[in-house]
Amino acid sequence: MTQIQTEAAQIDTTGNEPVIVAKDVEKWYDNGFNVLKGVSLTVYRGEVVVVMGPSGSGKSTFIRTFNALEPYQRGSIEVDGILISHDLKNIEAIRREVGMVFQQFNLFPHLTVLQNVTLAPIWVRRWPKAKAEEVAMRLLDRVGILEQAHKYPGQLSGGQQQRVAIARSLAMQPKVMLFDEPTSALDPEMVREVLDVMRTLAKEGMTMVCVTHEVGFAREVADRVVLMDGGVLVEENTPMEFFNNPQEERTQKFLSQIL
Amino acid sequence: MTTTTSGSFSAGPPAGAKIGPIAWARKHLFSDWFNSLLTLIIVSVLGFAGFRLITWAFIQAQWLLIPNNIGLLMSGTYPSNQYWRIWTLLGVVCTLAGLSWGIIARNLSRLFSPWVLGGIAVVSAFFVVFPATRPSSMILLPMVAIVAVMAWVGRLVGRKLAIAGQLISLLWFVSYFVALWLIGGGLGLRTISTNDWGGLVLTLFTAISGIALSFPLGMILALGRRSELPVVRWLATAYIELVRGVPLVALLFMGQVMIPLFLPEGARPDRVVRAIIALSLFSAAYLAENVRAGLQAVPRGQQEAAASLGLNTPLTLTLIVLPQALKIAIPAIVGQFISLFQDTTLLAIVGLAELLGMGRSVLANPAYLGRYAEMYLFLGIIYWVFCYAMSLGSRKLEQKLNTTH
Numbered sequence A: 001m002t003q004i005q006t007e008a009a010q011i012d013t014t015g016n017e018p019v020i021v022a023k024d025v026e027k028w029y030d031n032g033f034n035v036l037k038g039v040s041l042t043v044y045r046g047e048v049v050v051v052m053g054p055s056g057s058g059k060s061t062f063i064r065t066f067n068a069l070e071p072y073q074r075g076s077i078e079v080d081g082i083l084i085s086h087d088l089k090n091i092e093a094i095r096r097e098v099g100m101v102f103q104q105f106n107l108f109p110h111l112t113v114l115q116n117v118t119l120a121p122i123w124v125r126r127w128p129k130a131k132a133e134e135v136a137m138r139l140l141d142r143v144g145i146l147e148q149a150h151k152y153p154g155q156l157s158g159g160q161q162q163r164v165a166i167a168r169s170l171a172m173q174p175k176v177m178l179f180d181e182p183t184s185a186l187d188p189e190m191v192r193e194v195l196d197v198m199r200t201l202a203k204e205g206m207t208m209v210c211v212t213h214e215v216g217f218a219r220e221v222a223d224r225v226v227l228m229d230g231g232v233l234v235e236e237n238t239p240m241e242f243f244n245n246p247q248e249e250r251t252q253k254f255l256s257q258i259l
Numbered sequence B: 001m002t003t004t005t006s007g008s009f010s011a012g013p014p015a016g017a018k019i020g021p022i023a024w025a026r027k028h029l030f031s032d033w034f035n036s037l038l039t040l041i042i043v044s045v046l047g048f049a050g051f052r053l054i055t056w057a058f059i060q061a062q063w064l065l066i067p068n069n070i071g072l073l074m075s076g077t078y079p080s081n082q083y084w085r086i087w088t089l090l091g092v093v094c095t096l097a098g099l100s101w102g103i104i105a106r107n108l109s110r111l112f113s114p115w116v117l118g119g120i121a122v123v124s125a126f127f128v129v130f131p132a133t134r135p136s137s138m139i140l141l142p143m144v145a146i147v148a149v150m151a152w153v154g155r156l157v158g159r160k161l162a163i164a165g166q167l168i169s170l171l172w173f174v175s176y177f178v179a180l181w182l183i184g185g186g187l188g189l190r191t192i193s194t195n196d197w198g199g200l201v202l203t204l205f206t207a208i209s210g211i212a213l214s215f216p217l218g219m220i221l222a223l224g225r226r227s228e229l230p231v232v233r234w235l236a237t238a239y240i241e242l243v244r245g246v247p248l249v250a251l252l253f254m255g256q257v258m259i260p261l262f263l264p265e266g267a268r269p270d271r272v273v274r275a276i277i278a279l280s281l282f283s284a285a286y287l288a289e290n291v292r293a294g295l296q297a298v299p300r301g302q303q304e305a306a307a308s309l310g311l312n313t314p315l316t317l318t319l320i321v322l323p324q325a326l327k328i329a330i331p332a333i334v335g336q337f338i339s340l341f342q343d344t345t346l347l348a349i350v351g352l353a354e355l356l357g358m359g360r361s362v363l364a365n366p367a368y369l370g371r372y373a374e375m376y377l378f379l380g381i382i383y384w385v386f387c388y389a390m391s392l393g394s395r396k397l398e399q400k401l402n403t404t405h
């Protein structure tokens, strides 16, 4: 695998221009549960941020506010300079620029792999079908699924499906990619193939926010690792420091459970 | 290759795949004394009933009332010098059916499987042998031929033309209005009042109209019931619950009596139209619930994935959610269509001479006094053929849309 992104999404990793700026984000679920209690995080262009934390700490909720899948009530989130308003007014403009990969893949089962990847470029970006398919085939080739392009998702393994899901997001040429535990639903032998794709993507300079408990991946690829617990960010550190010399007691406790 | 659906773990053929009929019977019918006893009792009861039915059908039954009244049963009091219009319509339907068949089967190596060929042969032979259809077999056999030839044409067209599928759907849509014109007249054809529509033609016309109207209406109601706007949700729910609480007969009577009250003298719809409206409004409420069940079965993740790609709500609905929901709901939806088809028999109560009503009025003729069994058996078979065809079609459609293996 050489290069996963398409030309338009090439990114300059040197500048430190922020892509996501979340300030004091607070969120309550409808049942009154205060899931985010003032979370701030800035993600710079070309950076890979890994989010860790115990189950139920609000990691998914937090990154889902970045593409407005979850509304929030207080604070502010800017993505690529666009403010995500609390009432989610400008959501489609933001979602075009933010790709998301889910734990459960969420491929469209009634469409072929190729149709899954071309759907959004055709209907949202308004690309002609031929162009969308050409780009899709190139992406599928790069995630190693080219031979399966005309199969349906249900005919693929979990690892293959997740790679298609990544290609589907990349087809929209997003400025930033969000990953919500992309390998947690996979059999162990398939975790690698997905992480390899993510690794390549990171090396090419894609801005990424990954919720994952893959320590090896975080050590190797992340620029920063943050720990979330109980709706707040507990620690924010370089991977080296985070794993070898954690500052917070809660980080130490969390690491002792997963390492 | 890894698939998620292969069910069997053993490497060999599944048990019972290749055993002979005697071994099969021993295993399934005579495994122990109780099972054997049950088999014997059931076989003798069925055998006796079958024997009685056959001796009745071939010795006692007087089938003459069917061929003598076949015109009435098929098309009511439609003037016989205009029958050609109905035959033309049948020709149009056979053409489209053949074309559709060919287009659907365009990528199969064989256009007709031996089973289908056998079926066509049996149906053709039946048309010739059966006294009621024999006089018309000079028309019916060419109809069968039209289906076969058009299937062949459809396959050729389907292989050449990428939009053949959309084209044939459009033709079916247009054919509805052609049917309306052929049956009802106007535009150069003699007008034939709906009072003279009847029999199977009326049954099929009301059923198809009802299906075509209630399906979109039911879909809108289902979406309305899930709407985020409380007023829309409330109205849809109220409509569905109200209609489901009223028997169809009541709705049909209301349709006949009340729809005219609301409309001025000149704009009152025809009796048949009123019946179709009532039938559709009734069926839509049930369809809405079927579609809603389908919508609920589509995982939330599908909507989230579509949203995260930047698709807006209408696109997400039409491209992602509805196709999956409708696919899940196919068996229930077709079940509702079958109900609707059978419910057309209630039109007789409001004075429309559909197939069953026509059968009853034939039975009221003193010449055919007491020939209930023959008539109802014949009508039952007709209803069964159409309902079974729908059921078969639904299963084929499900197979075609199955994408898991």
Ligand SMILES: Nc1ncnc2c1ncn2[C@@H]1O[C@H](COP(=O)(O)OP(=O)(O)O)[C@@H](O)[C@H]1O
Pocket (backbone or CB within 6 Å): A029, A030, A031, A033, A035, A053, A054, A055, A056, A057, A058, A059, A060, A061, A062
């Ligand atoms: N729709 C919801 N309504 C109420 N509570 C929710 C909802 N979704 C998630 N939660 C709760 O919010 C908390 C954080 O969830 P989540 O963001 O999924 O955590 P994580 O991804 O870190 O496991 C959990 O305690 C969960 O039970």
Ligand SMILES: [Mg+2]
Pocket (backbone or CB within 6 Å): A059, A060, A061, A180, A181
């Ligand atoms: Mg989570």
